[in-house]
Amino acid sequence: MIIKGQIVDVKNRRIFKGEIEVENGKIKSVVEKEHDVEQFIMPGFVDAHIHIESSMLVPSEFAQLAVNHGTVATVSDPHEIANVLGVEGVEFMIENGKQTPFKFNFGAPSCVPATAFESAGAIIDSSGIKYLLSNPDIKYLAEMMNYPGVLFDDEEVLQKIAWAKHFNKPVDGHAPGVLGDDITKYIGAGISTDHECFTYEEGLEKLQKGMKVLIREGSAAKNFEALIDLLPEYYNDIMFCSDDKHPDDLILGHINSLCARAVANDIDVFKVLQAACVNPVEHYNLDVGLLQEGDFADFIVVKDLKDFEVILTYINGNLVSENGQSNIQSVGFKNLNNFKATKKTASDFKVYSDAKEIRVIEALNGQLVTNEHIEQVTLDTGNLVSNAKSDVLKIAVVNRYKDEKPAIAFIKNFGLKEGAIASSVAHDSHNIIAVGVSDEMISKAVNEIIEHKGGITAVTASEANTVPLPVAGIMSDQDGETVGKAYASLDKKAKQMGSSLDAPYMTLSFMALLVIPSLKLSDKGLFNGTSFEFTNLKYS
Numbered sequence: 358m359i360i361k362g363q364i365v366d367v368k369n370r371r372i373f374k375g376e377i378e379v380e381n382g383k384i385k386s387v388v389e390k391e392h393d394v395e396q397f398i399m400p401g402f403v404d405a406h407i408h409i410e411s412s413m414l415v416p417s418e419f420a421q422l423a424v425n426h427g428t429v430a431t432v433s434d435p436h437e438i439a440n441v442l443g444v445e446g447v448e449f450m451i452e453n454g455k456q457t458p459f460k461f462n463f464g465a466p467s468c469v470p471a472t473a474f475e476s477a478g479a480i481i482d483s484s485g486i487k488y489l490l491s492n493p494d495i496k497y498l499a500e501m502m503n504y505p506g507v508l509f510d511d512e513e514v515l516q517k518i519a520w521a522k523h524f525n526k527p528v529d530g531h532a533p534g535v536l537g538d539d540i541t542k543y544i545g546a547g548i549s550t551d552h553e554c555f556t557y558e559e560g561l562e563k564l565q566k567g568m569k570v571l572i573r574e575g576s577a578a579k580n581f582e583a584l585i586d587l588l589p590e591y592y593n594d595i596m597f598c599s600d601d602k603h604p605d606d607l608i609l610g611h612i613n614s615l616c617a618r619a620v621a622n623d624i625d626v627f628k629v630l631q632a633a634c635v636n637p638v639e640h641y642n643l644d645v646g647l648l649q650e651g652d653f654a655d656f657i658v659v660k661d662l663k664d665f666e667v668i669l670t671y672i673n674g675n676l677v678s679e680n681g682q683s684n685i686q687s688v689g690f691k692n693l694n695n696f697k698a699t700k701k702t703a704s705d706f707k708v709y710s711d712a713k714e715i716r717v718i719e720a721l722n723g724q725l726v727t728n729e730h731i732e733q734v735t736l737d738t739g740n741l742v743s744n745a746k747s748d749v750l751k752i753a754v755v756n757r758y759k760d761e762k763p764a765i766a767f768i769k770n771f772g773l774k775e776g777a778i779a780s781s782v783a784h785d786s787h788n789i790i791a792v793g794v795s796d797e798m799i800s801k802a803v804n805e806i807i808e809h810k811g812g813i814t815a816v817t818a819s820e821a822n823t824v825p826l827p828v829a830g831i832m833s834d835q836d837g838e839t840v841g842k843a844y845a846s847l848d849k850k851a852k853q854m855g856s857s858l859d860a861p862y863m864t865l866s867f868m869a870l871l872v873i874p875s876l877k878l879s880d881k882g883l884f885n886g887t888s889f890e891f892t893n894l895k896y897s
Contacts, residue, residue: 358674361392362658365399367630368647372397379654382673387650397662400634400648401429401655401670402612405571405596405641406500406529406552409450409461410437410831411782411866412604413813413824413840416450420459421685422604422837424678426611427657427667429460430645432598432637434499434529436466440785441695441829443469443479444489449693451494456688458672460655462643464499464529465489467517471502471785472871474891475879476756478695478786483516490524496641497521500531500552502785502872505889507546508539518547527641533726533873536562544568549640552598553873555726560584564591569640571596572632574615576603577863579723581615585622592628596636601784603863604841605848613665626662687836696781696810696830698757698789701803703796706753708741708765710734712895715741716883717749718768718868718876722858725867729876729885730769731896741767741894745774745794745855753799754869755789756880757781757830763803766878766894768792768868774855776817777802780862781830784870788880792865813862815850822850 358379364387365372374392378385404423409431412419416433423431433454438446447463454461465486470477481489489495498521501507506514521528532543533553544566552571554560555578560570564587572588574581578600588595597615612633619629638645646652654674660666670678677684712734719728735744743750752768755761771778777793779802789806793799798816805814805823811830814823824843826833833840844862851861858864871877874886885892 360398360658361394362396362398364648365397365630365662366648367400367627367635368649370627379674382654384646384648384650384652384654387648396668397659398648398656399630399659400646401657401672402427402633403637403643403645404428404431404599404612405637406598406600407431407433408437408601409433410435411601412607413782413826413831413833413844414604414837415690415828415832416454416461417457417685417688418837420457421683422607423611424459424670424672424685425667425681425683426613427659427665427670428611429655429657429670429672430462430643432462432464432496432641434464434466436469436499436785437787437831438829439466439469439479439481440471441478441787441831442693443481444485446693446829447489453688453690457685458675458677459685460643460645460672462496462641463494464497465495466499468502468785474871474881474884475786475869476758476788476881478758483513483520486517487520490520490526496643497527497529500529501548502531504532504535504543507543507548515546522547530568531872534559541566552600554584555580555724556583557586560587564594569594569596569636571598572615573598573600575599575601576606576860577601577723577867578725581618585619588619588624588628588632592631593636595632596640597633601863603844603860604837605845608838608841613667616665617663620663692827692834693829694810694827696757697759698755698807699760700807701755701763701800703800705763706751706765706796706799709739710741710895712741712897714896715767715894716876716892716896718752718766718878720768720770720858720864720868722770725870725873727876732767742796743794748772750792750794751796751799752790752792752868752878753803754783754878754880755803757788761880764878764880764882766883770858771861772855772857776815776854778815778851778861778865779803779806780813780865781806781811781826782813782866784866786869786880787831788869790865790869813847815847815854817854822847
């Protein structure tokens, strides 16, 4: 097979007319040759950090959508399913991914559970990490979210890192806002990347101290604008990632969209493609081609180097997408789940208190971090209740693995004027999380999730709209287009109910993520992610 075009040789920073010959899945030759073909041939895109589960799709269905945007590989942390099913869940992701030509590169989840302050469905200790890292399909130790464990020399945490060093595999980081001597120690432990930077100054310090910084632009966390000005100088140490990408967003674009935005910022195209294509392959030692002779034939054909509209995507010499139509087929798989909660009543969500003021989570649009607000309470016969007028709504987390009393707090900026929304996609333990205008509506939404053994839902007094997620309670068994459209419809419904957030369900899913400051809610209670301890709902 011979492909002609303007060849983009990122590694050698040149573009020339030529042709590529592919034989047995590899690039046999790259030669300069005059022709009148204007399309560009370049390496495929790599998402340098993503949780496939957050697309609500199994890997094979994720691949169907991603290849349409020129993505040929991902560096994938399966800790979402690991927190539900442990090692069995990780192995499910690997095996399902192998059913497609797409190049998934999974890591060993380092924090299962993410903290000791929440209930998960499984535990992966250092011996489990050793088992996973010994598998050649596992490419790295996934994000070390337990940065306090690193800073305070937790023996189990350090043993996990030691196993990564033993197997000569990189260690990913997760240290939002950690700076100064703390980040120096964190890096010194052997941690090489961070995708949690949310200011230019934070990214700069970590780069200057030798870290690789991943510019993240997902469905909820959007740090591109804050960090992109670092790229021109530090292009050898920066990568692009999604972290979490909902299916409707994945239908629209992927890493190609970030490249277009970077070029529109007048950043040199070779520096942009170094971050988008080359750096992940070299840092993680991936079996992904970079358009050199002898490489795997993983490349894409695009109309131009401005919008990066993808015409063709090849993986191992196989044409996997053509003009936005994926050639990757759906595959069968055995469903797994771990859902044991039973239905609740409105009384389960009542909180009787003599408080005059309470601590309230402030959700921030496009961010995973939150703020702590102090607000006046609204009482109904002694029960703390939502106040839709002041946008202080009740939020609940319900243990999905066994029957326990729901944990209750309050949150600002969801903006709902009626009903409730709920999800069993709640990082990282994936208990049920719900926010609503009344205890009755929250109970109705939670019961929708329990009935389907996983899903996302929007309920009002008159209706319930639910996207079931029967695979581990976090992924669908349907194809990407179907799930993407269903999710978009539900997202629209939440906004019709009053939410002003760009991605209400993705934002909701992070309100139980304790390792991101400052105020979050686990199934065990309200948690201060800055001091890393539980705190009281009552302020005065």
